Amino acid sequence: MGARKESVWRPWGTGAILLAALLLTGSGFVGAQPAKSGELPAYSMIKSLPDGEIQRIVRWNGICAREVAVDWGKTYLTLREIWLEGGRLKLNLVYQERILTDCTEELIKPGKEEDVCGSELRWASHATEQQVKVKVSLYGNGTDRAAEAIPLEFPWLRSSLDEMRQRCALVQVPKSSVQQSIDSTRTNSAFVCSSRSRVAAVPAVQDEEKKSLVRSKRGIREMVIAPGTKWCGPHRLAYSYKDLGALDGLDRCCRRHDHCPRAIAPFSERYGLFNYMPFTLSHCGCDERFRTCLKMTGTSSANLIGKIFFNMVQTKCFALKPSKICVKRSWWGKCEKHEYKKQGYLRDNISY
Structure with a gap:
């Protein structure tokens, strides 16, 4: 025995x-x-x-x-x-x-x-x-x-x-305080264009003391900056769309995910859905393509990015469905005109 x-x-x-x-x-x-x-x-x-x-x-x-x-x-x-x-x-x-x-x-x-x-x-x-x-x-x-x-x-x-x-x-504890210092004046497009920050980026802060805290924090959003890439980090290092790092397979996955056309910036609303999370929320189709790309790349770096991204950080995505929306109401509140618009709904991401 x-x-x-x-x-x-x-x-x-x-x-x-x-x-x-x-x-x-x-x-x-x-x-x-x-x-x-x-x-x-x-x-x-x-x-x-x-x-x-x-x-x-x-x-x-x-x-x-x-x-x-x-x-x-x-x-x-x-x-x-x-x-x-x-x-x-x-x-x-x-x-x-x-x-x-x-x-x-x-x-x-x-x-x-x-x-x-x-x-x-x-x-x-x-x-x-x-x-x-x-x-x-x-x-x-x-x-x-x-x-x-x-x-x-x-x-x-x-x-x-x-x-x-x-x-x-x-x-x-330090991660929570950093997240609370997110600069709400940043535009939605800045977040969407830097959507890789949903894995690695720490939000910009205004004073030097908070910036020092951000630099010293060795949390997940700083740690997962893949060496040998120019798109898989808190900031793009690429000079152009064709500029890739040594790990070009992983870099292509990150680049494509960065350019997801349907994304909701942190603490903002789009498609009738408010993103209460401190990182960009992507359409489920974009996240699924990102997962498939990482798995097809098949390297240890790509797999680690996938595990942390899908299993720890980005556990949610959103899907779009046509919904009947009131676009015009009378002075007493009755809806006079309806239109069908795309409405966002939260979904659970599939684990990596």
């Missing part, structure tokens, strides 16, 4: 398999039967992808967690997802060089991201077919081996839920 079982390293897979093994894919182990996370044995898994991305999954002590690490130029980035309370609560933690830079806490809707660790374990049973490099360490429930090995491999799991939330709250 307390034995530890390890699988061998699997051969490398293709770019298509890389996309299949991204943040929200399913997984498994040889001979494992479908089971909820609460019924699973303790285990750890390492998946090494051809582009240099490393995923580590662990199920232990009632917690399911997944860690994605990418060596991004001069910066080592880590995204940790932790499912708690039977998968009903999820923490997203972003680290830059082992320093917590941003985090979110969310309630998981029924039917979404259910039994992640169970899916990961089942996925491993097909690792040979998918040709992904995988190593699984399987432990029995309640064994000393798991209690000894897993905390050494994942030391951050020793923190309690309250400790994780406290760290998250400390990181979010």
